Amino acid sequence: MLETIDVAAILRRALSQGGDFADLYYEDTSFTSIACEDGKVERVLAAVDRGIGLRVISEFCTTYAYTNQLSLESLLLLADTVSRGVRGKSFRGEINLCARQRGAGFPIAVPPARIALAEKVALVNRADRAARGLDRRIRQVMAAYRDTRVSTQTANSLGEFHEDSATSTLFVVQAVAQDGAVTQTGYESLGAQHGFELFDHASPEDQALKAAARGVLMLGAKRAPAGVLPVVLSSEAGGTMVHEAIGHGLEADLVQAGTSVYRGRIGETVASALVTIRDDATIPNCRGSFSFDGEGTPAQNTVLVENGVLKGYLYDRLSAMKQGCASTGNGRRESYRMRPIVRMTNTLIDPGQSDPAQIVRSVDHGLFVRHMGGGQVNTVNGDFVFEVTEGYLIENGEVGEPVRGATLTGNGPEVLQKIVMVGSDLGFGIGTCGKDGQGVPVADAQPTLLISGITVGGIFKP
DSSP: OGGGSOHHHHHHHHTTTOOSEEEEEEEEEEEEEEEEETTEEEEEEEEEEEEEEEEEEETTEEEEEEESOOSHHHHHHHHHHHHTTOOSSOOOOOOOOOOOEEOOOOOOSSOGGGSOHHHHHHHHHHHHHHHHHHOTTEEEEEEEEEEEEEEEEEEETTSOEEEEEEEEEEEEEEEEEEETTEEEEEEEEEEESOOGGGGGSSOHHHHHHHHHHHHHHHHTOEEOEEEEEEEEEOGGGTTHHHIIIIIGGGBHHHHHTTOOTTTTOTTSBOSOTTOOEEEETTSTTOTTOOSBOTTSOBOOEEEEEETTEEOOOBOOHHHHHHHTSOOOSOEEOSSTTSOOEEOOSEEEEOOOSBOHHHHHHTOSEEEEEEEEEEEEEETTTTEEEEEEEEEEEEETTEEEEEEESOEEEEEHHHHHTTEEEEBSOOEEEEEEEEETTEEEEEEEEEOOEEEEEEEEESEEOO
16 A cells, blocks of 8 residues: 555655654554354454554654545645644655565465355354353353454655564353352453464364353352462463563553653562563464564564563663664554554563472462463552462362462562472463553463462451
8 A cells, every 4th residue: 555655755744844753554454253142143243444544753752643545635634734743853854765574474374254254153153052051050151253354564754664464363252150149250262363273273162161161160169268378370371470560561661651660670680580571572373473563663572581680671663762772563553543552462481490290299288370360560569460260279289179269469570589480381371452542462471380479369267
């Protein structure tokens, strides 16, 4: 699209009243979304959306506007609109677009566009039947399918021109189990930058049965104990902890705003010496990966914490300009309607040397977490809370009976320094991360971890 219009003229018009930098972002998205609730297919939506966003940065302030009217005349009017929001020195540079750089993308074996809509609808129906057939106490089931194809192009006043494309598929199941006054929910998600081949090794029935079985299991679980306990986080739990306990706090916009507990701590010890943390957008086919971010910066593998020492932050172009450094490729946006902001991609704790089974055997009395729910963090002080959706007591080095209602509460820098064993395994979780009203696909990962002591919420028994 951008190669067919006079991009340089639009960028010059946007900078006509001043500004240090301008860029155009074109996005062409097609998707299919299907939802089944309580045995009925409630929504089938197939749509296409195209548009362009135009940004000017002037004296570290951003002016942004977007349109789905893609003629040159409309885009020049958009540039006039953006320029009216800019005050500053006149832009004096030349805009000479270089040759396009194309992202390599990830191989897609079975493009979803080749699959009939009826076959996609059948996926959610199959999941619904499987979950309901597991146990009579399953009262509600929600199954949702979505495939997305996104093509993007970015051009800027530095003369850079990048394009990328990605295909992703997502499938989620939520099953609600009820027995008398007790209600529990099981949830499973499956997603990656794959096509329909996503279901070759994990069927809708697999996901539905896992979700339903978790809900039923927790019905019979006793209430979790409360207090400070050793906690083993299974690799199956995904990386909710690394995402919340430290990931958001390392986003440079929050650091620069003074709302991160990690501000000014480069070179300090912020975690156990066993812990190395990375944000890696280059992992093939992973949900948070790409070739170029929403600003055209190449994907990177950024080491944030190395052997417990804080090494750096995550930057987009604006925060990097403020800092006088290079972007780490973490400028992301939900769509062309949104300006880019600093976001994580695939955030993980690197595997260690310990046998996961030996980690469990080392605990006399504690909590084993197999599946995490939602979490939130106060980035100013690092305090966080997570929900445990599948947990078990550890007694004498063995995983015992299930417990429900547990939460994990702590402070990011403190808890990360209490990691005393790191497993040799690695498990991924997926999600959609929300920030400033935008949601972007991410993945998080961790090995099996032993935290020597963390506050577990539940019923306290002295």
